[in-house]
Structure formats: C-alpha cells, structure tokens
Amino acid sequence: MANYTTCDGARPYFDQMGALLGQIDASAIDRFGQLLYQAWREKRQVFVFGNGGSAFTASHHVCDYVKTAAVDGRRRLHAFSLVDNTGLTTALGNDIDYEATFSYPLESYANPGDLAVAISCSGNSPNVVKACEWAKAHGLTIVALTGFSGGKIGRMADVHIHVPSDNYGLIEDLHMSVGHIVAQSLQKRVAAEARA
Numbered sequence: 001m002a003n004y005t006t007c008d009g010a011r012p013y014f015d016q017m018g019a020l021l022g023q024i025d026a027s028a029i030d031r032f033g034q035l036l037y038q039a040w041r042e043k044r045q046v047f048v049f050g051n052g053g054s055a056f057t058a059s060h061h062v063c064d065y066v067k068t069a070a071v072d073g074r075r076r077l078h079a080f081s082l083v084d085n086t087g088l089t090t091a092l093g094n095d096i097d098y099e100a101t102f103s104y105p106l107e108s109y110a111n112p113g114d115l116a117v118a119i120s121c122s123g124n125s126p127n128v129v130k131a132c133e134w135a136k137a138h139g140l141t142i143v144a145l146t147g148f149s150g151g152k153i154g155r156m157a158d159v160h161i162h163v164p165s166d167n168y169g170l171i172e173d174l175h176m177s178v179g180h181i182v183a184q185s186l187q188k189r190v191a192a193e194a195r196a
Contacts (some may be wrong), residue, residue, distance in 0.1 A: 005167040017170055020163060028161045029178055032143050033185035035159065036065065037117050040190060047110060049082040049102045049131060050119030053172045057119050058083050060176060064183035068155045071190045082106070082131075100129035103154075112139030120144070121171045123151020132156045144177060147171030 007013040039046050046065065048058040058081045065079040082091065082102050092101045106116065116135040120128045123146040132153045135142050144150075144157035147165055152162045161178055163171045 016167065020165055020170060020174065023164050028159055029181055031159045032161060034114055034142060035143065036182050036186045037189045038115040040186065045114040046077060046079040046111065046117060047106060047114065048117040049084055050128060051125050054119040054121065055083040057172060057175050061179035064179050065186065068183040069186040069190065071187060071194055073188050074194050099130045100127045101127045103134040106131055106134055110140055114140050115143065116140045117143045119155050119175055120153055121147040121168055123148060123153045128153055145175045
C-alpha cells in the first residue's frame with residue numbers, strides 16, 4: 001500500500017488543514033452553490049455518489065441539501081445519494097459489474113440538465129469515472145470533489161473543487177465542509193426568494 005501523509009497529533013493536523021484552506025478555489029464552491037440553487041429553481045434532480053468515506057460524505061451532503069436547506073412553505077431540492085440503496089448497489093456489483101454501481105442508477109433516473117456530484121479523493125475510482133462519463137454524454141452537469149491531483153473526474157467536471165492533498169482525512173473533512181457551505185448557501189437563497 002502506498003505511503004500517504006498522516007499527522008501525529010491535533011496541532012499538525014489543524015496546521016495542514018489551515019494551509020489547505022488557502023489553496024481551495026472558493027469561487028468553484030460558490031459556482032457549485034449556484035448550480036444547486038439553479039437545480040432547485042428549475043426542479044432538476046441532484047445525484048451524489050462516492051466510495052468508502054466519500055459514500056458517507058455523499059449521504060451527508062444529500063441530508064443537508066434537503067434538510068438543512070429547507071425553508072418552511074417552500075418545496076425542497078430533489079437530491080439523492082446513489083450509495084443509499086444497499087440492495088441495488090450490491091446487486092449491480094454482484095450481477096453486472098461494480099463499475100456500474102453509479103452509472104446504472106443514473107441511466108434509470110437522470111434527465112438532461114440534472115446535476116451529478118462526484119466525490120472521490122483520487123478522482124480515479126472506476127465506478128465514479130464511469131458515472132461521470134455517462135453523465136457527460138447525456139447532458140448532465142458534473143461537479144467533482146477531489147483530492148490528490150484531481151484525477152480523471154477533475155478533468156471531466158464542469159466545476160472542479162480540488163483539495164490538493166494526499167491525506168484522506170483532510171480531503172474528506174474539506175469535502176464535507178463544501179457540502180455544508182453549499183447547503184447553507186441554498187437555504188439563504190431560497191429564504192430570500194420566499195421573502196421577495
């Protein structure tokens with residue numbers, strides 16, 4: 001197994017995180033927030049997916065897009081985590097191919113104009129790459145959250161939010177922060193429209 005950067009305590013971890021914050025393109029996160037708001041306004045669907053820790057990040061993002069961003073009396077965003085149907089995921093991995101675990105449900109549910117949010121530390125997870133290839137070919141907008149060098153999905157994305165690190169913990173922490181930022185941004189925009 002490759003050797004990745006790790007920290008031996010809280011202060012070095014926080015120091016590395018602080019250094020990374022200045023290297024992340026905040027304007028890309030704001031563009032992502034705008035895309036979520038546009039999806040809400042146009043009644044588009046948002047599909048979020050990733051493997052391992054990024055699978056849990058995908059689920060957490062969707063929870064916040066739907067619940068945190070909710071405004072009383074206003075409809076909610078149609079957002080879905082493609083990792084939350086364990087039966088479908090394992091059936092696809094067992095009966096078809098693990099690489100189809102995200103592209104297959106996209107083929108089933110997605111429409112042109114929907115939003116695909118791909119989360120992968122390496123940017124090269126084969127099932128995430130395949131889903132992004134399908135999304136690109138079928139008119140979806142792709143937002144990629146990556147680490148390391150950004151990988152294949154970073155190059156495919158319409159909006160690329162890159163955490164330039166090889167420390168999985170730091171990458172995943174900051175990917176989670178992105179979800180919090182865009183959910184809060186969506187809530188503010190929906191609330192402002194409700195008051196208008």
